[in-house]
Amino acid sequence: MIAQLQGQLVEKNLTDVIIDCAGVGYFVEISLHTYSLIPDGDLVKLYTYMLVREDAHRLFGFMEKSEREVFKLLISVSGIGANTARTMLSSLDPSQIAQAIANGDVRTIQSVKGIGAKTAQRVILDLRDKILQVLEDPQISVLPSNRGREEALSALETLGYLRKQAQKVVDKILSSNPDASTEQLIKEALKQL
Template identity: 30%
Template structure:
């Protein structure tokens, strides 16, 4: 089991990074927030979870060990696999999720693409005694502005960000609308577009 990796960031994409560890490049799937914080050439430690399937080996990793633990625990809920568990962490921090579970706030949980009310209720029931108590204060994301209708951009950073959001589970139109609004507010590079689009999607779902 690979539990941690420490190495140099050799490549970054919108859904993964490549960590060069002693000359071996490990592709690590992670959250948009972690990717936005990473820099090419940076020395980085990722706390990892290897997901084994019949036809694939996929390494998921996070900068903080509690994120890896939440990623692992969320997958214990019936019907939730690694893709949705990763989407949960893209929308909710560990403490945000703990607060939602403790309060039975299924609406907050259904902000995650791929999770409807029934699955959110199941998460509350199955995680309440396992996920731990929240610490600190609730994060202040502010109110999300209403999305503007837009066609999905085909090329450039906006198109790349739309495709990354679709990969996390959001519908194409919702992803394109959020990216268009983020671009209209001045975000231009892929990292800034992704952060702002996620904030809007998370707040308005």
């Protein structure tokens, strides 16, 4: 298996890159998250995952090891293929996915195109225990179940804010003040949005 590639960046597209390693050009599929992290220089290093199927050999690249680990966990879930996992990592950051899984946030996972309610629930059910073990990121923590959080997010959505944006702000508020009421969450979030 190919675990990482380091070489000259020959071509950079939104969904893939070509990396020249000692004269061999590797076609590597990437997410938008990785695309945004790839520097514009000549030299690039990607952590990779090689997916071998009967009909294809595909190489996926990631700027961060944590993103590769989340990708591997996602494709282990029944009903989630490599393309769906890559779409999830393009729509949400790896830490957002991990946070949503850890907190049982079906709506965030379901916000990804192609993910329905049943698939989102299956992802949470299958990966809830595994996700925190894989990621040693101290920023990812299981937030206490807070009914006010969901009410605040719904209210902010009604006011026209994107759920992903509102969720980041509300989670930040809750991490510093876990006992915040729904009203406090909405007021603080409106100041920061």
